[in-house]
Amino acid sequence: DTGVSQDPRHKITKRGQNVTFRCDPISEHNRLYWYRQTLGQGPEFLTYFQNEAQLEKSRLLSDRFSAERPKGSFSTLEIQRTEQGDSAMYLCASRRQAFGEQFFGPGTRLTVL
Amino acid sequence: GNSVTQMEGPVTLSEEAFLTINCTYTATGYPSLFWYVQYPGEGLQLLLKATKADDKGSNKGFEATYRKETTSFHLEKGSVQVSDSAVYFCALSEEGGSEKLVFGKGTKLTVNP
Numbered sequence: 506d507t508g509v510s511q512d513p514r515h516k517i518t519k520r521g522q523n524v525t526f527r528c529d530p531i532s533e534h535n536r537l538y539w540y541r542q543t544l545g546q547g548p549e550f551l552t553y554f555q556n557e558a559q560l561e562k563s564r565l566l567s568d569r570f571s572a573e574r575p576k577g578s579f580s581t582l583e584i585q586r587t588e589q590g591d592s593a594m595y596l597c598a599s600r601r602q603a604f605g606e607q608f609f610g611p612g613t614r615l616t617v618l
Numbered sequence: 619g620n621s622v623t624q625m626e627g628p629v630t631l632s633e634e635a636f637l638t639i640n641c642t643y644t645a646t647g648y649p650s651l652f653w654y655v656q657y658p659g660e661g662l663q664l665l666l667k668a669t670k671a672d673d674k675g676s677n678k679g680f681e682a683t684y685r686k687e688t689t690s691f692h693l694e695k696g697s698v699q700v701s702d703s704a705v706y707f708c709a710l711s712e713e714g715g716s717e718k719l720v721f722g723k724g725t726k727l728t729v730n731p
Contacts, residue, residue, distance in 0.1 A: 509661075540719075546723050547707050547709070547723050547724050548662070548707075548719070550718040550720070553718055560715075560716060561715065561718070606652075606664045607664075609654075609661045610661055611660070612661060
């Protein structure tokens with residue numbers, strides 16, 4: 506399967522703990538996006554990478570959130586000191602630069618207790 | 619900022635009924651427009667897209683026409699099947715820069731046999 510993969514698929518954590526999610530995009534896709542989807546809502550943009558450079562961040566991405574794409578391939582999204590409001594589905598998508606659709610991974614569902 | 623408003627659900631239809639899901643958008647430029655579908659337990663998939671005014675996107679019997687004068691991109695299908703049961707998201711892609719997607723809230727469709 507050469508689609509976008511995300512790990513883990515589900516994460517349950519206690520408030521105040523740190524969590525990290527991983528996204529592996531389709532190879533040769535140099536653009537990578539993170540979105541957050543809460544229940545009953547559409548996905549909302551969090552941040553975007555072109556190769557290893559993080560070029561845009563949403564105001565939704567508070568200081569507790571950080572994302573990296575160190576070698577321009579996989580990406581990680583870390584949430585520090587999780588809060589119950591962070592409970593959501595975190596989606597990753599990738600695309601080739603400047604054309605083509607965004608391909609989405611299956612998402613990581615985070616539950617903060 | 620740019621936004622997408624789509625018909626609130628849920629929508630329940632009988633098999634072979636006609637489907638319309640309304641979608642309107644607000645954008646400063648000339649965005650590309652998309653319909654994504656999320657089947658139960660699966661990730662977001664692109665259903666169809668249109669990149670300029672009067673373009674018609676079509677796939678799997680679904681159609682939508684980019685209407686600049688009414689800022690709309692309504693999804694239609696002449697005869698729905700049980701397998702079309704899913705959540706449908708209208709989205710736009712902003713020109714230039716990240717080309718991140720801006721989504722509507724989604725419309726859940728249930729088709730009964």
